[in-house]
Amino acid sequence: MRISALPSLPAPPLWLRIVLQAVYPLFGIVMSLLFLVLVPFLLLLWPWDRHLALLRCLFLTVYIMWEDIGLVVECWYLRLRSPRGTSPTWDADHLALIQRALNNVLYTAKKVVGFHIEIEGEMTVGRPGHPLVVISRHAGPADSLAIAWLLAGTAGRIPRIVLADAMLWDPGIAMVLQRLDSYFVPSRSGAGDDRTKGVATLASSLSAKDAMLIFPEGRNWTRERHEDQLRRLKAAGEADRLATAVSRPWVLEARSRGVASMRQHAPDADVMVISHTGLDMISGPAAVIRAVPFRNRLLIRGRTYRSEDVPTDGDAVAEWLDARWGEVNHWVDTRISGREHL
Template sequence: MLPFVWPVGAAALTGLATPVIVVGAFAALLDKRARLFRVSVLGVGVMWIDVRMLMECWRLSLKDPRQKSATWEDDHEAVFLAGLNRAMILARRWVGFEVRLDGRMHFGTDGAPLIAFARHAGPGDSLALAWLLGHTAGRMPKIVLAEALRWDPTVDALLTRMRSSFVPSRTGAGDDRTAGVRALARGLKHDDVLLLFPEGQNFSPDRRRRLIDRLREAGQELKARRAISLWNTLPPKTRGVIACLDERPDADVMIVAHAGFGQLSTPKEIWDAIPFTDRPFLVRTHTYAAADVPDEPAEIERWLDEHWTEIDQWVATHEGSGTS
């Protein structure tokens, strides 16, 4: 989508959504959860947050056309964090989405970058974790994203200027899918955090079953057994993890687990759960000093597998209730 078309398109979509919001308000007389009303208002609100961030990008471009300002990246990071905060406030107000911590969150060594390896499951987990790291840990999230997300002009403009990494869904023979991750890790500043999801895709029971079937069909019985042993997560892929640690052996590492939304893997399940007032997004973190993280690929793989087993067991205890 051309960037200048997006505000006009947002205005048109708002006009189309207005009758839906009105219908949703009346439907709330029958549906005490007021799901249609909540979701339609939230959707319009998030859309205009997105437009506002895009317009802030334009303002910064006009202010510094040559993009040579010493604060160029910092200014865009501030726009990103402000947009995340507005979206989280809206989500809490309209659908009851609330982030809670299970235990103390250690932010890593002062003056050293941080790499976070997180579970990937449920709606909105990447945004929630980026918000948590930015506003609670005081770290600027650097995110690895799918190339397809560039259809959103705001994502394309803002996150590109923040040096995020976009990974294409398909690469040619010989292409290194970790190149962007390596560059992102290499460029980490002392107050940055690189957020990576080693599973590579959102967990769902169906994806777990399909992965097990594919591994068995490929004759990879050991990997299939490993996937079978995990009920709430997918086995972590290690290429990106090893690339990050290889580039930044000086970085502390945070392992991030979360529970409460992992079983909501279909639109119907998400719809039925709205509002999420009795289902907090519960997050548990453990941070390890750089010296305590292995540096050999085989050791890194074993280390990560051990932590993913711990995450899987913790999620099994907390997924249903979302409470500690």
């Protein structure tokens, strides 16, 4: 079960999504049997892999796959109970599904690979009676999973997430998030001129129990992507933006259009800005395996602003977001510098 972006992969058509849902349990059985066949060989790698990191990662992958399959089956069951999705407990039932799945996955990840979350300080999740807009840094493995857990499991809010439409390839996540009215951003090849229209539609429908999550960087931060951003800005002659990017090595440039659309169409929503660090340097499957068991925790800080303290005008939102992103970079830099001196 993953909540992250796969921007290079176009979304599957509806008919293929239905086929994927139908064959997913059978696929799970086949992959589980294959994993069992591989276990003895993976154990033989112990002299070279003393932590059995590859075995742990494959086990966790299979476990997450079955949690995802469980979401598909339970979504089918809820559809049978309410064919038109008009049950008064429709949202609550699906929130319970994702809460349980996230709790199970994060508990198992902690036991198997050492993935654990720590929240810095007291975190408020918006005022009662107000929806919540959540703007987060995007870096390291499973950060979006942790933030979704924070919103659904800790805050008890219904997560309505803005994510790449490539995530429609994941049958379980796609089913439950579609039913919770998340927005799958279309790929650039088929998006037309305005990729924020769906963001605006979703924001205008937020209720007091909802939390709308967006990653304004658009993709996971890595050193390579930050360096690529510097090269592109330099080549384009963007001196001011280049200077800002150089001064903020721990974040990518935040795009303000989606955030501005959220503010304009949900002006009564409180706004939380999430910073996190701990697993920043781990990117890609090979790096994840080398890092297991994780020795650093994923440290999360959330700062919430009242709706009336956050602008709604597009230019003012861009300026406000830029200031917050400078604060996010400073917080990450301070925590990483402190960790390196331990």
